[in-house]
Amino acid sequence: MQRFRREWWWLGLGALLVGAMLALGLWHERQQTEARERQHLAQQARMLHDNLVPQLGAINHVLASLQADVPRWRQRPGGMAELNQRLQLFFAALPGVRSLNVLDGQGRVLASSHDEALGQDFGRRDYFQMARTGMAPETLLVSRPFQGALGGWVLVLGRTLTAADGSFDGLLTASLNPEYLHVVLQSVRYASDLFTSLTHGDGQRLMALGDANERAGDNLAMPGSLFMQHLQSQRSDNLLRGPLRPGGADYLVAMRNLQPPGLHMGKPLVVGVGRATQAMWAQWRQRARFLALVYLLSCAALAGGLAALQRRQWRLWHTQELLERQQALQRQQEDMLRRLADNLPGLLYQYQLEPDGRSHFPYASPGVTDVFGHPPESLRADAGPALARIHPADRVAGEAAMQESARTLGVWQGEYRVTLPGRGERWLSGQARPQRLRSGAVLWHGYVHDITEAKRQAMELQEKERLLRHLMEQMPIGLCIVDESGHFSFRNQRFAEYFGYPASEPLTLQRWWQEVYPDADYRARVLALWNEAMDHADAHDGTLPGHEYRVTTRYGTQRIMAIGGIAMGGRFMASFIDLTEQKAHSDLLRHLAFVDGVTGIANRRRFDEALQREWRDCLRKGKPLALLMFDIDHFKAYNDFYGHQRGDGCIKAVAAVLRAGLGRPHDLAARYGGEEFVCLLPDCGPQDARAKAQELCQAVRSLGLAHSASPVAPVVTLSAGVACLVPDERNSPEALLALADANLYRAKSAGRDRVDQGVETLQLQ
Ligand SMILES: Nc1nc2c(ncn2[C@@H]2O[C@H](COP(=O)(O)OP(=O)(O)OP(=O)(O)O)[C@@H](O)[C@H]2O)c(=O)[nH]1
Numbered sequence: 001m002q003r004f005r006r007e008w009w010w011l012g013l014g015a016l017l018v019g020a021m022l023a024l025g026l027w028h029e030r031q032q033t034e035a036r037e038r039q040h041l042a043q044q045a046r047m048l049h050d051n052l053v054p055q056l057g058a059i060n061h062v063l064a065s066l067q068a069d070v071p072r073w074r075q076r077p078g079g080m081a082e083l084n085q086r087l088q089l090f091f092a093a094l095p096g097v098r099s100l101n102v103l104d105g106q107g108r109v110l111a112s113s114h115d116e117a118l119g120q121d122f123g124r125r126d127y128f129q130m131a132r133t134g135m136a137p138e139t140l141l142v143s144r145p146f147q148g149a150l151g152g153w154v155l156v157l158g159r160t161l162t163a164a165d166g167s168f169d170g171l172l173t174a175s176l177n178p179e180y181l182h183v184v185l186q187s188v189r190y191a192s193d194l195f196t197s198l199t200h201g202d203g204q205r206l207m208a209l210g211d212a213n214e215r216a217g218d219n220l221a222m223p224g225s226l227f228m229q230h231l232q233s234q235r236s237d238n239l240l241r242g243p244l245r246p247g248g249a250d251y252l253v254a255m256r257n258l259q260p261p262g263l264h265m266g267k268p269l270v271v272g273v274g275r276a277t278q279a280m281w282a283q284w285r286q287r288a289r290f291l292a293l294v295y296l297l298s299c300a301a302l303a304g305g306l307a308a309l310q311r312r313q314w315r316l317w318h319t320q321e322l323l324e325r326q327q328a329l330q331r332q333q334e335d336m337l338r339r340l341a342d343n344l345p346g347l348l349y350q351y352q353l354e355p356d357g358r359s360h361f362p363y364a365s366p367g368v369t370d371v372f373g374h375p376p377e378s379l380r381a382d383a384g385p386a387l388a389r390i391h392p393a394d395r396v397a398g399e400a401a402m403q404e405s406a407r408t409l410g411v412w413q414g415e416y417r418v419t420l421p422g423r424g425e426r427w428l429s430g431q432a433r434p435q436r437l438r439s440g441a442v443l444w445h446g447y448v449h450d451i452t453e454a455k456r457q458a459m460e461l462q463e464k465e466r467l468l469r470h471l472m473e474q475m476p477i478g479l480c481i482v483d484e485s486g487h488f489s490f491r492n493q494r495f496a497e498y499f500g501y502p503a504s505e506p507l508t509l510q511r512w513w514q515e516v517y518p519d520a521d522y523r524a525r526v527l528a529l530w531n532e533a534m535d536h537a538d539a540h541d542g543t544l545p546g547h548e549y550r551v552t553t554r555y556g557t558q559r560i561m562a563i564g565g566i567a568m569g570g571r572f573m574a575s576f577i578d579l580t581e582q583k584a585h586s587d588l589l590r591h592l593a594f595v596d597g598v599t600g601i602a603n604r605r606r607f608d609e610a611l612q613r614e615w616r617d618c619l620r621k622g623k624p625l626a627l628l629m630f631d632i633d634h635f636k637a638y639n640d641f642y643g644h645q646r647g648d649g650c651i652k653a654v655a656a657v658l659r660a661g662l663g664r665p666h667d668l669a670a671r672y673g674g675e676e677f678v679c680l681l682p683d684c685g686p687q688d689a690r691a692k693a694q695e696l697c698q699a700v701r702s703l704g705l706a707h708s709a710s711p712v713a714p715v716v717t718l719s720a721g722v723a724c725l726v727p728d729e730r731n732s733p734e735a736l737l738a739l740a741d742a743n744l745y746r747a748k749s750a751g752r753d754r755v756d757q758g759v760e761t762l763q764l765q
Pocket residue numbers: 598631632633634635636637639643644645646647648651673674675748752
């Protein structure tokens with residue numbers, strides 16, 4: 001880029017230099033043109049001067065000679081005719097004169113070169129008036145140009161005639177011949193735009209040729225005009241440049257006074273030869289324009305050429321740079337590839353099989369030494385040493401696979417063993433993509449790596465897996481694995497035994513939910529629990545907390561199972577422990593713990609629990625809780641009389657009556673101890689409680705169990721104490737019990753075989 005900029009600088013500088021030289025040349029040419037023009041104009045003006053001055057001198061001379069002779073002819077008879085002849089002769093000798101006249105003191109034509117002028121009166125003409133007002137006889141009068149009677153502008157030269165007393169006595173005039181002047185002025189015009197003129201010293205022009213704007217009769221004596229400059233310079237000749245009149249075009253004009261030597265003229269005549277500077281420089285300007293155009297075109301062409309050249313160079317340079325960059329990239333990639341190949345744990349290779357069966361490795365990364373125990377260069381021409389390492393048992397299959405790959409051009413891949421000196425048997429795994437060459441050979445591009453360790457680990461893993469599977473199969477608990485798609489991918493024997501799904505039968509989670517939990521409500525509850533367990537597993541290393549579920553097997557039986565497990569990503573393994581028998585056993589124990597062994601009704605423990613529970617319940621509901629306490633009258637005597645065994649039978653019979661006598665679901669009859677019983681009646685008021693106690697006592701009496709040893713009655717009777725309270729903070733279950741006990745005691749004391757109803761009403765308050 002720097003170079004390109006420098007080239008542009010040089011081009012600019014060169015163009016500037018050439019431009020400056022061109023401008024200098026043009027300027028010089030312009031100076032020369034002007035100088036040449038000045039020279040020409042001055043020369044032409046001089047030529048005019050040299051042409052007209054002799055005419056003026058001749059006219060003056062003729063007029064001077066006439067001035068001397070006219071008085072004599074005027075006095076001589078016939079002198080006028082002679083004078084006329086004389087004038088005609090002079091006229092013929094002077095081509096620059098149109099007419100010669102002799103005027104008397106009043107301006108009448110006395111004699112003339114032209115007869116028709118005789119007698120005409122020119123007395124009122126300006127020049128005549130000027131001559132009469134006093135003019136030296138030796139002075140040549142030069143009239144201001146005026147328009148003559150025949151048209152056209154006329155200038156008259158003259159000399160005065162004086163009488164003997166020195167007074168004005170007439171005027172000799174010679175009017176200038178315009179044709180002659182035209183020829184003279186025309187003769188010096190070397191260019192069509194050159195103008196020539198003859199002007200009176202007062203500034204009025206007599207004749208002008210070559211410029212339509214410059215006409216006869218114009219007054220040039222305007223302030224600032226070139227003519228004024230000429231007059232003011234006091235010089236007889238000038239070469240001036242400027243407008244002919246203010247505001248006009250620029251001209252270069254050579255002006256020269258016509259002043260014959262020794263002649264005194266009233267006013268000078270001035271010849272002018274000029275040229276408009278625009279015309280003067282037209283050729284130069286045209287040339288300058290042409291050169292400027294050529295210059296600019298050359299500059300543009302050079303700039304265009306340089307730009308094109310630079311573009312080409314830039315493209316070249318750019319292409320070269322691209323090429324270099326690509327080459328660098330390629331080198332970098334090659335280097336990277338080489339490093340990769342060098343550091344690769346396996347072998348990158350090209351293996352070529354020739355049509356004649358020979359084979360070699362055109363390329364093998366350094367890993368080949370590790371894989372086949374030979375350096376790359378030793379296999380470049382012949383692959384034999386490497387192939388010889390292949391285990392004989394794998395060689396035939398390997399060759400066949402290679403031939404197949406060469407035939408179909410499909411990817412070859414395989415695992416095979418090699419035997420390396422000092423390292424024993426190694427497992428290799430490889431794959432290669434074939435390519436058929438024009439020569440008919442097949443070239444594989446492939447990769448081989450040692451998988452011995454991986455193979456060993458895989459085998460170990462397989463072993464472990466087998467063991468694990470065996471263990472899982474033989475586990476005394478049910479196991480299953482459900483994969484991400486909800487399929488049971490594994491089920492052990494116990495699972496099959498539990499649920500009745502053989503391993504051969506596909507099972508999905510969806511089917512499982514439907515069949516194992518057929519009841520929709522229960523299934524919904526189980527699903528909610530299961531989802532909770534899954535959430536828990538997410539937060540606790542996948543552990544699915546165990547819960548008990550009631551499952552339905554394919555045999556139609558219901559079982560209680562503890563189900564837990566472990567979640568493994570989207571899969572989970574569930575374990576099933578059958579709790580059905582255990583559950584049944586514990587229920588039995590539970591039953592035994594709460595049932596009285598002799599009577600089969602609730603025992604004291606069960607009663608205590610029930611009392612606490614019902615107390616809380618009635619407290620919450622604000623309902624009364626009634627307690628009836630019974631005791632068999634004179635039971636010791638019964639035992640003594642009938643024996644213990646019949647005593648037990650009596651106790652059983654009483655218990656059966658009490659149990660049968662309670663109709664409501666929450667009512668409870670229990671053996672309180674020995675021959676004592678209690679009945680707990682929730683939501684039961686004192687009236688009903690009392691009635692129930694009497695009803696039960698009557699029922700026992702009605703059994704008619706003989707009690708010969710009783711002083712109260714011949715049959716077994718009961719005494720009862722009734723207590724009823726609406727539970728609140730001021731009382732307690734114990735208070736209720738104590739109250740019932742106290743009332744029982746009172747019933748006993750009062751004679752037995754009765755229900756005490758003395759103070760319970762008071763207590764109920
Ligand atoms: N056969 C039998 N007798 C029992 C059983 N439990 C307690 N007894 C007897 O019941 C009798 C209770 O006697 P006591 O407490 O003196 O009262 P009672 O003889 O019934 O006299 P009162 O209650 O005052 O009418 C005792 O002799 C106990 O041995 C039992 O399970 N079987």
